[in-house]
Amino acid sequence: MNWLLPIILATSLSVRSPNIEPNPFDYQIQFSIQKSDYFYVSRCWERELGIEYINEEYWTQKKLGNFSVKERYLNNTSRDLKYNQLDVRYNHKGFNGGYALKHIESELRPTHNIIFGYKIKDRNLDIFILKFRLNSNLNFATNFNRLDISTNTNLSFSLLQNLDLVASYKYESIGRHKFYQYRLGLNFEITKKN
Numbered sequence: 001m002n003w004l005l006p007i008i009l010a011t012s013l014s015v016r017s018p019n020i021e022p023n024p025f026d027y028q029i030q031f032s033i034q035k036s037d038y039f040y041v042s043r044c045w046e047r048e049l050g051i052e053y054i055n056e057e058y059w060t061q062k063k064l065g066n067f068s069v070k071e072r073y074l075n076n077t078s079r080d081l082k083y084n085q086l087d088v089r090y091n092h093k094g095f096n097g098g099y100a101l102k103h104i105e106s107e108l109r110p111t112h113n114i115i116f117g118y119k120i121k122d123r124n125l126d127i128f129i130l131k132f133r134l135n136s137n138l139n140f141a142t143n144f145n146r147l148d149i150s151t152n153t154n155l156s157f158s159l160l161q162n163l164d165l166v167a168s169y170k171y172e173s174i175g176r177h178k179f180y181q182y183r184l185g186l187n188f189e190i191t192k193k194n
Contacts, residue, residue, distance in 0.1 A: 008034045010166070012185030023050040030185070037061055037068075046078050053078040066091050080106070081177040087115055094119050100141055102148075104175065113141040113148070125155075132157050133164075149173045162189045 010032045018026050024047070032042035044055040059072040072085045082105040089098035096117050103110040117139035125132040136153040150172045156164040164187040171180040 006036070006189050006191040008187050008189050010034070010185055010187045012183045014183070018049060020049055030183070037063065048078055068096075076177075076179065079177055079179045081174060081179075082106075083174070089115065091119075094121075102141070107175070111143045111145075113143045115139060115141040130157060146175055147173075148175070156187060159186075162191065163187070164189075 010030075012028070012030045014028045016026050018024065026046075026048050028044060028046045030042060030044040032040065034040045039060045040058065042055075042057045046053045046055060055077055056075045057073070059070060061068055061070040068089050068091055070085075070087050070089070072087075073083075074085075075082045083102055085100055085102040087098055087100035089096045096115075096119065098115055100113040100115045101110055102113055117137060119137040121135055123134045125134055133156045134154070135156075136151070138151045139149070141148040150170075152168065152170045154166050154168045156166040159165055166183075166185050166187050168183045168185070169181070170183075172178070
């Protein structure tokens, strides 16, 4: 079981007043589990304007030297977007580029994309007396008919040894689907005992 460690368990909860009255309060509850750059599983229960949704995202990744192979599944029912993607990338000093095969459920055929991006991993930031850690990635994919953009940035602050407060921002523009998310949550890292 040690091959699973360290692993990160994360959760977030948001409640907000509805944009259009007299709908009930909107909410979002998300749970996720991640092992660094190997796998990620997320499930989110959401109510927006009185309509309930369940959003899911899964990915697995295998690294072979400077190359990585990643399979991703996204079902964002609140934004009517569902797709599978398989990509192969070459990674060097945070920069990456490669090929992705993406199948969006609402489109007839899969698209072949050239992808490129940049990733910041565990950059430490000292702001006054507080110590933060920054993780961010920005990805572009194009099949020369459209440009898809996705970005995810996490700024975490250590509360306890294995417990972080995380502020995150996520934006995706895939074809006609555009959505963004701001989230404040907790990450708990499970590590093996020495």
